[in-house]
Amino acid sequence: MTAKLLDGRKISAEIREELKGDAKRLKERGIIPGLAGILVGEDPGSITYVGLKSKACEEIGIKEMMCKLPETVTETELFSNIERLNKDPQVHGIFIQLPLPKHLSSCEDKALAAILPEKDVDGFHAVNVGKTWSGQSAFVPAVAIAMHEMLIRSGYKVKDKEVVIVPADNLTGKPFASIMVQDNDRAGANVTLCHPTTPNLASYTRRADILVVAMNKPKFITGDMVKEGVIVLDFGSNFIEDPVTKKRKTVGDVDFDAVKEKAEAISPVPGGVGPMLVTMLMASTVWSAKQMAGII
């Protein structure tokens, strides 16, 4: 048996179509969702990511309001820009493209906390984390909602399943746990949060009906660490040299060839969760616009 590959690009495209419809309906009511990204400096990686987000905004019908600040911007200027965007009624979502330049890296956490929780589309703010855990509607980091949508839209049931997650980090592991643990139709799982240092980790991963891994270590999960029929959500991203072709390629955390023979489904790397991230940020922005308009 070879695992089904969960196609993140296809799911992402589906969701974008739905979002286009949402944005159109909002426009008919005079509301255009606005997403403001703060980009400081000229880091090529950051520029690429912000470019992808801008393109997605255009495709869906979200007003892109990027705030480009020079590399040398002061802490005061950064915070006054965040404040300005907080107050702007046309802005429904604010994100800060990380990392910030070195002279500002010590205030990254403060900057993220300065974003109005109602506009925190990345879902990093403590208020949104607290609300999500307590079962209230709030912004959740994109990786976690991407994985959740991938499962649900692929027709998999989550209720009563054993979901095992490693690591228990703030970007992926804990946010995903916060969704899975809720008592509702799209969740209600029994969740286990592991660490890379968990003794006898394989004894936990082997129990998983759904295994989530975000370790950034190639072949972290080997064939003997999973049970037959597992669904694997792989958010690892490792740039390695293919032993055969000698070419550089991206792989996940899972020993793909071995695990695919046992798993029911795997989100491949690339082509799995990754392609969904920008789309989920757009989804959060549209949701924010609906919230502020009092539609939901």
Added chain:
Amino acid sequence: MPAEIIDGRKIAAEIQVELKQRIQRLQEKGVNPKLMTILVGEDPASLSYLRGIARTCGEVGVLTDTAKLPANITQSDLLKKIDELNKDPKVHGILLFLPLPKHLNSLEAESAISPYKDVDGTNPISAGKLLLGEETFFPSTPYGVQELLVRSGHSPDGKHVVIVGRSNIVGKPLIGILVQKQKGANATVTVCHTGTKNITAITQQADILIAAMGRAKAITADMVREGTVVIDVGVNFIPDPVTGKNKQVGDVDFEAVKEKAAAITPVPGGTGAVTSIMLMVNTVRAAESIVK
């Protein structure tokens, strides 16, 4: 062989001795730790809780006073009171009794408490910070569970902790506390609930089993592996079969489970005995952070 009984009262007493020393050091610097409680209306459960807190404060040496507000107070006046206490340099901890009367906006009131004085982790930001692993006050009940484990020599480091119950007051904060990469935590945590199908297969995996479901004697001996450490957070009142009077029991079938467990907390005298002292620990810590 019957389990070691983890004595909550004894552990609370130990903590109290340590706190008295810390309070003395603060007093030498001219600081008297003070906990202000806010009571809106006359809810009997809150009054009872308030009496318990006042008693513990007296025993430990933490100053306390209560802002007794009328049940028909406006939201604006409630927020003014909270703001006043936030700004008062002699107040180190603020505890808002819940639930508030229905006409008031609880979330807004809870969010108004200064994070520096939010000694029971009531402000929703505190819950978020806890789950993010950021520095914050741990709510007293789950904090007490951690202390009981560590002080009884059953630290959760590297262990498999299974929590039965996913409430916002105990289960979820406990996840946040125990997954942190710190001493007294660093556990692999599984959370399930009373509706979990095949729950026995999961609870049997536990090195440490924490029962926090609010269901009398729902954890039975067959659900527990030999040598498990069992922490019972349940508080249930059921009629005694002999006397007919209401008595307090936990979520664990104590008599049966103690024969299999390595260690177990009784109810009463277990987690309940430690809860109010943890509020004192947080209040003293709040006072100490001003002195730094």
